[in-house]
Amino acid sequence: MSRSVVVIMMAVLLDAVGIGLILPILPALLRSLAGANSNISTHFGALLAIYALMQFLFAPILGALSDRFGRRPVLLLSLVGAALDYLLMAAAPSLIWLYIGRVLSGVTGANLSVATAYLTDVTPEGDRARRFGQMGAMMGIGFIAGPLIGGALGGVYLRAPFLAAAAMNALNLLLAWWALPESRTAAMRSQAAARRLNLNAFASLHRLDGTPQLMPLVGVYAVIVLAGQVPGVLWILYGQDHFGWSPMIAGMSLASYGACHALSQAFAIGPIVKRLGERRALVLGLAADVLGLVLMAVATHAWMPFVLLPLFAVGSMTIPALQAMMARQVDDARQGELQGTLTSTASLISAGGPLAVTAIYSATRATLPGGVWLLGAACYLAVLPLLFNARMRTLGRAEEQQAETRV
Numbered sequence: 001m002s003r004s005v006v007v008i009m010m011a012v013l014l015d016a017v018g019i020g021l022i023l024p025i026l027p028a029l030l031r032s033l034a035g036a037n038s039n040i041s042t043h044f045g046a047l048l049a050i051y052a053l054m055q056f057l058f059a060p061i062l063g064a065l066s067d068r069f070g071r072r073p074v075l076l077l078s079l080v081g082a083a084l085d086y087l088l089m090a091a092a093p094s095l096i097w098l099y100i101g102r103v104l105s106g107v108t109g110a111n112l113s114v115a116t117a118y119l120t121d122v123t124p125e126g127d128r129a130r131r132f133g134q135m136g137a138m139m140g141i142g143f144i145a146g147p148l149i150g151g152a153l154g155g156v157y158l159r160a161p162f163l164a165a166a167a168m169n170a171l172n173l174l175l176a177w178w179a180l181p182e183s184r185t186a187a188m189r190s191q192a193a194a195r196r197l198n199l200n201a202f203a204s205l206h207r208l209d210g211t212p213q214l215m216p217l218v219g220v221y222a223v224i225v226l227a228g229q230v231p232g233v234l235w236i237l238y239g240q241d242h243f244g245w246s247p248m249i250a251g252m253s254l255a256s257y258g259a260c261h262a263l264s265q266a267f268a269i270g271p272i273v274k275r276l277g278e279r280r281a282l283v284l285g286l287a288a289d290v291l292g293l294v295l296m297a298v299a300t301h302a303w304m305p306f307v308l309l310p311l312f313a314v315g316s317m318t319i320p321a322l323q324a325m326m327a328r329q330v331d332d333a334r335q336g337e338l339q340g341t342l343t344s345t346a347s348l349i350s351a352g353g354p355l356a357v358t359a360i361y362s363a364t365r366a367t368l369p370g371g372v373w374l375l376g377a378a379c380y381l382a383v384l385p386l387l388f389n390a391r392m393r394t395l396g397r398a399e400e401q402q403a404e405t406r407v
Contacts, residue, residue, distance in 0.1 A: 004122055005131070007180045008115050011075070013138040014172045018086070018165035019109065020146020025154035025161050032158065033095045043095070047102045048354065054106025055347035063113040063340020067333060070189060071118040072182045078111035079176060083169035090162035110347075113340035120327050120335045121183035128327055129278055130270030132320035140262035144255055184332075191333040214329040214338075216386040217322060218345065223382045224286075224318050225346045229353030230293065230376035231257075231312065234361060235305075242369055243302035253305060260313035269317045273324070282321040283387070286380055289315030293377035297370030 030043050066074040085108060089101035116135065123131045153160040239245040239253060273281045292311035299305060323342070330338050357372060364371045 002122065003179055004181055004183070005119065007175055008118055009134060009138050010175055011079075011172050012112070012115055012135050013142045014168045015082075015109070015112070016139045016142020017146040017149070018082070018142075018168045020143045021150035021153070021161040021165045021168075022089075024147050024151040025158055028154070028158055029098070030095070033092070033098060047099070049351045050099065050102050051106040051109065052347045052351035054103055055110045055112075056344040056351065058107045059110040059113040059343035059347060060337060060340035062110050063117055063336035063338070063343070065336075066114045066117055067184075067336040068189060070182045070184050071114050071121065071336070072176070072180055075111055075114050075118070075180070076173060076176055078108045078114070079169055079173040082108035082111075083166045083173060086162045086166035086169060090159045090166065106347075110340075110343060113343040114336065116323070116339040116343070117336040118183050120339065121332070125324070125328055126274075127270075129273040129281070129320045129324035132323045133265035133269030133317065135265075136316065136320055137262040137264075137266035140258045140265065144258040144262070148255075188333055214326060217326045217329070218341070219386045220282075220383050221319070221322055221326070221342060222345055222349065223379055223386070224289075224322070225349045226353060227289065227293070227376045227379040229349065229357050230372060231296075233354045233357040234372065237358075237361070238296075238369075238373075239302075239305060241365065243299075243305070245302060249302070256306065256309055257312065260309045261316045264313035264316050265320060268314075269320050272317060273321055278321045278325045282318055282325070285315050285318035285321065286383060288312070289318065290377045290380050293373045297373035297377075299370075 026047065034043060062074055062078065081104065085101055085104040088104070089098060092098045092101060116132070119131050119135060120128060149164065150161040153164055235257060236245075236250045236254060239250055245253065269281070272284070276284065288311045292308050292315060295308055295311070296305065299308070326338060326342070327335060360375065361369075361372045
């Protein structure tokens with residue numbers, strides 16, 4: 001693994017840890033700023049939604065700017081902004097300042113699209129799925145470690161996690177400044193500069209629709225992210241309601257869920273894609289996810305979700321395999337724009353998905369508590385016409401021939 005890849009992986013890890021650090025203390029901080037009688041759950045959900053909305057708006061912008069001006073300067077500026085923003089939230093004297101800080105966090109957090117585009121630049125096509133899987137593993141580790149560290153620090157001083165997040169972003173900045181070279185040549189930046197820079201987040205899909213095979217894959221990506229809202233939102237809530245998990249068991253299950261995903265993306269996705277090809281690996285992951293969702297809907301004992309974790313871990317290979325397929329469909333000058341579009345698509349779904357999932361669960365909890373899991377599985381039906389149309393079958397045959405050649 002090259003030095004630049006190590007730096008990007010560390011940047012993603014520290015970003016994820018920094019985000020996870022603040023989650024355990026947000027409810028207590030909201031009570032201290034808004035008052036104990038305020039609707040804390042509404043503010044909590046609004047802060048999460050604002051973060052996702054800002055990522056939707058700014059991920060394609062940062063991606064397009066990195067195409068034109070280079071990955072390194074955009075990444076460095078976003079890290080400076082993130083460090084200053086966490087300091088702002090640590091000192092926030094009122095609720096409105098916390099909202100302002102969360103808006104800025106979403107803007108700077110959109111740099112994931114730049115990090116993904118950088119990996120695309122420096123990784124050969126055949127290795128991209130493995131690299132994307134490793135990046136997903138770093139995010140998984142960060143989201144496991146972050147809440148644990150944040151909970152411990154918050155017990156000492158309520159705003160300490162914000163200070164720790166600022167320090168981590170500063171460390172991230174120093175690491176990137178010292179060891180991260182620019183991945184795009186002057187010729188590549190000039191090619192991107194020749195295109196009009198459109199800073200409209202909604203326009204990015206339109207600009208990418210000239211590649212026939214790309215738009216169906218973006219549709220598959222959106223469906224996978226949408227279905228993933230179900231376990232992402234309900235895992236703890238459903239476990240406590242339906243299985244009677246204690247807080248300790250719930251925490252263990254969440255850590256186990258993240259660990260299985262991290263291990264799968266770090267060590268399994270590369271060999272599987274090399275053996276089966278990206279399209280077959282994607283189909284395998286989709287099948288595992290559907291089976292896991294259906295079995296969760298009918299699970300009756302508290303230990304059963306733990307047994308299903310390997311299925312969800314196999315399902316986690318869908319996004320890296322799909323990202324590698326999509327990266328092959330656009331030229332080098334547009335990789336940042338593509339990754340920004342994907343990040344903004346996921347962020348837009350993440351802004352509304354938790355609200356929809358919890359609303360459906362609340363409406364069906366008494367009559368059909370497992371119904372929302374079945375609904376998540378049913379979402380994957382929308383993948384079939386997108387993934388198995390004539391153009392996708394042609395793409396799949398070419399990709400599978402490449403996989404057989406590599407074997």
